[in-house]
Amino acid sequence: MENRKITIDDVATALNVSKTTVSRAISGKGRVGAETKARILEYISEHNYVPNAIAKGLAQQRTYNIGITVPDDFALMDLPFFQKCLMGVCDSASAADYDVLVSMTGTDNIEQLERLIYNRKVDGIVLTRTFTKDLPAELLLEKKVPFVAIGSSRQPGIIQIDNDHEKACFDLTTRLITQGIKRFALLCDNPAYMVTKSRMQGFTSAMEEAKLPEDYGLIFDNCNEDSVDYIVDRTLKTDVECILCMDDSICVKVLDKLKRNNLEVPDDIKVASFYNSSVLERNIPSITSLSFDAKELGKTAANTLLKMISGENVPERTLLGYEVMMRESTRTILGKDVRR
Amino acid sequence: MENRKITIDDVATALNVSKTTVSRAISGKGRVGAETKARILEYISEHNYVPNAIAKGLAQQRTYNIGITVPDDFALMDLPFFQKCLMGVCDSASAADYDVLVSMTGTDNIEQLERLIYNRKVDGIVLTRTFTKDLPAELLLEKKVPFVAIGSSRQPGIIQIDNDHEKACFDLTTRLITQGIKRFALLCDNPAYMVTKSRMQGFTSAMEEAKLPEDYGLIFDNCNEDSVDYIVDRTLKTDVECILCMDDSICVKVLDKLKRNNLEVPDDIKVASFYNSSVLERNIPSITSLSFDAKELGKTAANTLLKMISGENVPERTLLGYEVMMRESTRTILGKDVRR
DNA sequence: TTGTACGCGTTATCAG
DNA sequence: CTGATAACGCGTACAA
Numbered sequence: 001m002e003n004r005k006i007t008i009d010d011v012a013t014a015l016n017v018s019k020t021t022v023s024r025a026i027s028g029k030g031r032v033g034a035e036t037k038a039r040i041l042e043y044i045s046e047h048n049y050v051p052n053a054i055a056k057g058l059a060q061q062r063t064y065n066i067g068i069t070v071p072d073d074f075a076l077m078d079l080p081f082f083q084k085c086l087m088g089v090c091d092s093a094s095a096a097d098y099d100v101l102v103s104m105t106g107t108d109n110i111e112q113l114e115r116l117i118y119n120r121k122v123d124g125i126v127l128t129r130t131f132t133k134d135l136p137a138e139l140l141l142e143k144k145v146p147f148v149a150i151g152s153s154r155q156p157g158i159i160q161i162d163n164d165h166e167k168a169c170f171d172l173t174t175r176l177i178t179q180g181i182k183r184f185a186l187l188c189d190n191p192a193y194m195v196t197k198s199r200m201q202g203f204t205s206a207m208e209e210a211k212l213p214e215d216y217g218l219i220f221d222n223c224n225e226d227s228v229d230y231i232v233d234r235t236l237k238t239d240v241e242c243i244l245c246m247d248d249s250i251c252v253k254v255l256d257k258l259k260r261n262n263l264e265v266p267d268d269i270k271v272a273s274f275y276n277s278s279v280l281e282r283n284i285p286s287i288t289s290l291s292f293d294a295k296e297l298g299k300t301a302a303n304t305l306l307k308m309i310s311g312e313n314v315p316e317r318t319l320l321g322y323e324v325m326m327r328e329s330t331r332t333i334l335g336k337d338v339r340r
Numbered sequence: 341m342e343n344r345k346i347t348i349d350d351v352a353t354a355l356n357v358s359k360t361t362v363s364r365a366i367s368g369k370g371r372v373g374a375e376t377k378a379r380i381l382e383y384i385s386e387h388n389y390v391p392n393a394i395a396k397g398l399a400q401q402r403t404y405n406i407g408i409t410v411p412d413d414f415a416l417m418d419l420p421f422f423q424k425c426l427m428g429v430c431d432s433a434s435a436a437d438y439d440v441l442v443s444m445t446g447t448d449n450i451e452q453l454e455r456l457i458y459n460r461k462v463d464g465i466v467l468t469r470t471f472t473k474d475l476p477a478e479l480l481l482e483k484k485v486p487f488v489a490i491g492s493s494r495q496p497g498i499i500q501i502d503n504d505h506e507k508a509c510f511d512l513t514t515r516l517i518t519q520g521i522k523r524f525a526l527l528c529d530n531p532a533y534m535v536t537k538s539r540m541q542g543f544t545s546a547m548e549e550a551k552l553p554e555d556y557g558l559i560f561d562n563c564n565e566d567s568v569d570y571i572v573d574r575t576l577k578t579d580v581e582c583i584l585c586m587d588d589s590i591c592v593k594v595l596d597k598l599k600r601n602n603l604e605v606p607d608d609i610k611v612a613s614f615y616n617s618s619v620l621e622r623n624i625p626s627i628t629s630l631s632f633d634a635k636e637l638g639k640t641a642a643n644t645l646l647k648m649i650s651g652e653n654v655p656e657r658t659l660l661g662y663e664v665m666m667r668e669s670t671r672t673i674l675g676k677d678v679r680r
Numbered sequence: 681t682t683g684t685a686c687g688c689g690t691t692a693t694c695a696g
Numbered sequence: 697c698t699g700a701t702a703a704c705g706c707g708t709a710c711a712a
Contacts, residue, residue, distance in 0.1 A: 007705060018683045023707060030708090033681055053459040054397045055705030058688050063394060065441070065461070072427070083423065087412070090444045094452050099461050101405070101441050104430045112434050119393040121405070121439050252622075279619070282592075347689055358699045363691060370692095371697055395689030398704045 006049045015043055026051065065101050066093055066305055067122040069113060069136060071129070072104040080277065081294045085128050085150060088298020096306050098123075107192070110135050117143050124305045126150065126298070130160075130194045146308045148301050152194045152317075159308065161301045161318045163292045165195055168322040169202030169274055170209075172290055173244070175324060177210045179332045181242045181270060185218040185235045187228070187254065189247045199246055199274050228253040236261070242270040242330065248277040251287065270330045285328035292322050346389045355383055366391065405441050406433055406645055407462040409453060409476060411469070412444040420617065421634045425468050425490060428638020436646050438463075447532065450475050457483050464645045466490065466638070470500075470534045486648045488641050492534045492657075499648065501641045501658045503632045505535055508662040509542030509614050510549075512630055513584070515664060517550045519672045521582045521610060525558040525575045527568070527594065529587045539586055539614050568593040576601070582610035582670065588617040591627065610670045625668035632662050 012019045017036065024030040025040040032040075043049075057063050068089050070082050086100070093100045101122055103112040113136055116122055123146065127136055130151035137158055140147045148159040173184070186203055188196055200219065207217045218240065220231050232254055235243060245251035251273040258265060265271050265285055272288040273280055280287040297320060304314050352359045357376065364370040365380040372380075383389075397403050408429050410422050426440070433440045441462055443452040453476055456462055463486065467476055470491035477498055480487045488499040513524070526543055528536055540559065547557045558580065560571050572594055575583060585591035591613040598605060605611050605625055613620055613629040620627040637660060644654050 008707095009705075019706075020684080020708080021682060024682090027707085031681060036681085048458075050458040052705050053461055054394060054403060055688090056707080057394045058398050058690090059705075059707045061688070064459075070426075086410075086442065087444060090442060090452065094444075094455060097455070099441050099443075099456065099459075101439050102426065102430060103439075104427060104434075112430065115434060115437070116439065118390040119404075119439075121393055348691095349689075359690080360692090360699060360701095361697090364698090367691085373697060376697085392689050395704090396691075398689080398706095399691040401704075 006047060008049075008051065011040065011043060011047075011049055015040060063121055063123050064097060065099050065122045066302065066309075067101045067103050067113070067116050067125040069103050069105040069125065069127050069129075072106040072109055082128055084294035085126075085298035085301070088295040088300075089126055089302040090298075091295075092299045092302035092306070098302075098306065105136055107131060107133075108135060110139060113139065117145055123309045124148075126301045126305055128298075130158075132192050132194060146305060148305045148308070148314075150297050150301050152198060154194070157316075159304060159314055159316055161297060161304060161320070162195075163297065163322050164319040165198040165274075165322075166202040166205070167319075168290045168292075168324070169199045170206045171202075171322075172272065172274070172288070172324050173203050173206035174210065175326065176242060176270075176272065176288075176330055177206065177212070179330065181330070181332065182212055183216045183218075183239050183241045184244055185220065185231075185238075185240045185242070186244045187220050187223045187231060187246060187250050189223055189250055191222060196246060203244065223250055225249065225253055229257050232257045232261075236263075236269075240269070242272065245271070245273045246275070248273060248275055248279060251280060251289075255283065255287075265329050266331050270332075272330050276325065283329075285331075288327045288330040289325050290322050291325050293320070296320060346387060348389075348391065351380065351383060351387075351389055355380060403461055403463050404437060405439050405462045406642065406649075407441045407443050407453070407456050407465040409443050409445040409465065409467050409469075412446040412449055422468055424634035425466075425638035425641070428635040428640075429466055429642040430638075431635075432639045432642035432646070438642075438646065445476055447471060447473075448475060450479060453479065457485055463649045464488075466641045466645055468638075470498075472532050472534060486645060488645045488648070488654075490637050490641050492538060494534070497656075499644060499654055499656055501637060501644060502535075502660070503637065503662050504659040505538040505614070505662075506542040506545070507659075508630045508632075508664070509539045510546045511542075511662075512612065512614070512628070512664050513543050513546035514550065515666065516582060516610075516612065516628075516670055517546065517552070519670065521670070521672065522552055523556045523558075523579050523581045524584055525560065525571075525578070525580045525582075526584045527560050527563045527571060527586060527590050529563055529590055531562055536586060543584065563590055565589065565593055569597050572597045572601075576603075576609075580609070582612065585611070585613045586615070588613060588615055588619060591620060591629075595623065595627075605669050606671050610672075612670050616665065623669075625671075628667045628670040629665050630662055631665050633660070636660060 008019050008022050012022050021032055022040055024032045025037045053064055068086060090100050103116050105113050125140055125145060125147040127147060127149040130149050130153045137149060148161055150161050152160055152162045188200060223231055228250060243254055245254055254271060263269055274290055276289045276291040280289055300318060307314050348359050348362050352362050361372055362380055364372045365377045393404055408426060430440050443456050445453050465480055465485060465487040467487060467489040470489050470493045477489060488501055490501050492500055492502045528540060563571055568590060583594055585594055594611060603609055611627060613627055616629045616631040620629055640658060647654050
């Protein structure tokens, strides 16, 4: 099993042809006699020769690697999202004989990413999130490294793959309104993420389209784990019928708080989330939410990036679908809550 | 900013020295005149020259990459563990100017791993888990690729990094016994994982050392999400005081089931887990469990691997610490439950 | 259709 | 202490 050492040269001399011919037989570029080609391919699989990716890379100025950034902090609830992205990226990459290299990157920590670029370890990058002040994207633009971003960005020239959060939130809100719910409170999270704005936009559009008064849609900016309790208390002093959470971690906190206040969901108040997670599914009652396929996001991102790398044109923005999951937490009882 | 193209040759000609000298100045290998060296280093940082890692790799038969395997399935509860491992590995790797390449690998799906090896994309591998029938490990042993495994293995010659699960489970069990609890049920999970055996061993050792009758420690093999309900029901027909879960996902199911049966934890029955997770911490009541530092595991694994790659000797087995987290779910009330 | 010769950017060898 | 020169393994004009 001395397959560790066999090179293209070995194959060539063994078959009395030149390296060139072997190279061509493998890559399919340039014409090779059918019979010669068959002989070469047979020998190759017989002696399981595998081209040295490093040398190949040196010669073509390519690495056959793509990089993916993952958060360097513990936003625990979000982790399944990135894991699934990663899985999608890996799937697409390995299908194209590419490998995936990870880079832990934060809002302001882009050291690992820089190393990746400076050392030319990758042919392109998938950014798994976008920021309003997007250091990673700026770096990649400046260095002219091909990349795609999962998420949305205002900045022109950035190839984006995203779910249609705005439309999704619009849909979910509209369906709740159709059920008869009129008064909402929307608990937003970190405005540093672009997605926060899209979600808000979808919500307000739905409210406008339904011609509901503006003060029927209370919006609380910049909620975090500490402020949720206070915000829920404020909410409960109003006529709010349904609390919309932008984020799982917020939603979990809200549910905790409601339980502590002895409020029943959905009888006393309804709750929905603009993002899905296994935690919420397991909850009793199950929580109405949006469902996105993170793995598909990763796959699409990687495929798009690979196209860019091979010089193809790609659309600047690709929006993927979603599902509205109506569940118990927003169930309205006929004749009691339904108002039309 | 034309740093994209500058090579060692450019530096050499610009300074009227040879490539060799420049190379030596950077690597520190071989003697270079102090003044020459200073001049070179200055020029380099001035024009921010970065050596081409690919070329370097070709010349030294090295990639400056390490691979890490992560599960290709959605064992959701466990994901934070792998994420943290990954973070640890990345930390250590980038500190050593190495990058990390991920490979989605399952019990019987080692395609991606094989590609990594055949294409010589990495200098070594970190396996984030071990199996009783360990295909990845076998492959790596056969191909003589340096690797370390996070977890434990019976197979000789495998460098292992693990928490001391056996001792940890022994400790936790002993502390519960000390509290006065005598009758346990241990719900085990997939016996394909080595760690299952270590945990069982720790438990039974503690029971023996406390000289408790063998039938005070009921052991249920191979629990899964579907069988938990049935097993808990069986358990409840006995005098069991405390249910020990090997796994978070099992523990979550157990808690669900107990709640449905209107049993209060810890008053009616006590529950503890042999593994920690944020889910269990958030639970009301909080769950007694063991705490392991997965990131530290990753760091240690990567550091060990890097040593192996550079030819140093490393211990075959490294055991990391743990913490026993006594929480509400096993609280005993003085004068009622305490029997000594 | 096939082969020759050179380049890719470094490190390693062996002289000087 | 320093410098040519040969690997490293593969792709590719250019030539035959």
